[in-house]
C-alpha cells in the first residue's frame with residue numbers, strides 16, 4: 001500500500017537501474033575521466049534543484065537524513081528551540097531531538113498544517129527556527145510563516161517530505177524558507193524505496209548540509225579530499241542505483257500529480273456539495289499534490305460513524321503523525337519541560353478527531369488513509385468509492 005510513484009514503477013526505472021549496473025559504478029563518487037561513470041546522484045541533485053527552482057540540491061539516504069542535514073546546515077545548536085506543528089511524522093521531532101534541539105510544538109489549523117496564529121506566543125529568547133510541515137501534499141500558509149520568521153529573525157526549514165511537487169503561489173515548496181527537506185520513501189509522491197533530497201538557495205547552508213551528509217567533506221562531487229573540513233559529518237549518502245530510480249520517478253512527477261488531481265476532482269464532484277463536513281482548507285488549491293482528500297466533519301460523532309463504516313479511522317487514531325500517539329517523543333518532551341500529554345494542543349486534537357483521509361494516491365493506513373482510491377483507479381472504481389462514502393454519511 002504505497003504512494004503513487006511506487007504504483008508507477010516500470011520500464012523507465014528498470015532500464016535506469018540496469019544502466020547503472022552495467023556501468024559498474026554504484027558509489028556516488030567516481031573519476032571525471034572515466035567514461036563509464038554515469039554521475040547519476042549528481043544529475044539527480046541538479047535536476048531536482050532545477051525542478052524546484054533552487055540553486056542547490058543534495059541527495060541523501062532518507063527524509064530523516066535530509067532533515068538532520070538541513071538542521072545542521074542552518075547552524076542550529078544544542079538547546080536551540082524550533083517550532084514544529086503538533087501534527088507531523090515522528091521524524092520531524094526526532095531529527096531535532098537527536099541534535100539536542102528542543103522542539104516546541106504548535107497547533108495546526110483547518111488546513112492540517114502549522115497554524116500561523118499559534119506561533120508567536122511560543123517564541124522565546126532561545127527560539128532559532130520554525131519548521132513548517134507541508135502535510136498531506138499541500139503547502140502551509142507560507143506568507144504568514146515567512147512574515148513571522150522575518151519579524152523575529154528566525155530560520156525556516158520546510159519539511160516537504162509529504163509534498164514533492166507541491167507549490168505555493170507558483171513557488172515549489174522548500175524554496176521559500178532557508179532550506180527544504182524531501183523524502184523518497186515508498187509512501188511519498190515519488191519514490192526510490194528510501195532516499196531523500198534537500199534544496200536551498202544559500203551556498204553556505206548547502207556546504208554545511210553537504211558536509212553533514214558526507215563526513216564533513218566539501219561538495220567537490222568527486223569525493224576527493226579538498227581543503228580542510230570545518231564541520232563534523234556522518235554518512236547519509238545516496239548511491240547510484242537509488243538515484244537512477246529517483247531520476248526516472250522525477251521524470252514522471254508532473255504526470256503523477258496531474259493524474260491525481262483529475263481523480264481527486266472526479267471523486268469530489270461525485271461526492272457533491274458537502275453536508276455535515278468540509279473538505280480540508282487548502283492554502284494553495286492550485287499547488288496541491290492531491291495525494292489525499294481530507295474531510296473535516298462538523299462533529300466527532302459523524303467522523304467516527306463514517307470512518308468506521310468505511311473501515312478507516314479518524315486522524316487522531318492514525319499512527320505516528322499525531323503527537324499524543326508518540327509515547328517516546330512525549331517522554332522526551334516531558335524531560336525538557338514541554339507540554340507532553342494528550343490535550344496539550346486542544347485545537348489540533350479537535351481537528352484530528354473530526355478528520356479522515358481518503359486516499360487518492362497515497363494509500364497508507366498509518367496516515368489514516370487506508371480507504372479510498374489509488375492512482376490506477378478506473379472511473380468505475382471512483383464512482384463506487386463516491387457511492388460508498390455518500391452511503392456512509394447517511
Ligand SMILES: *Cc1c(COP(=O)(O)O)cnc(C)c1O
Nearest residue numbers: 062063064089091161162183185
Ligand atoms: C516521511 C516523512 C519524513 C521522513 O522521511 P523518511 O524518508 O521516512 O525518513 C519526515 N517528515 C514527514 C512529514 C514525513 O512525512
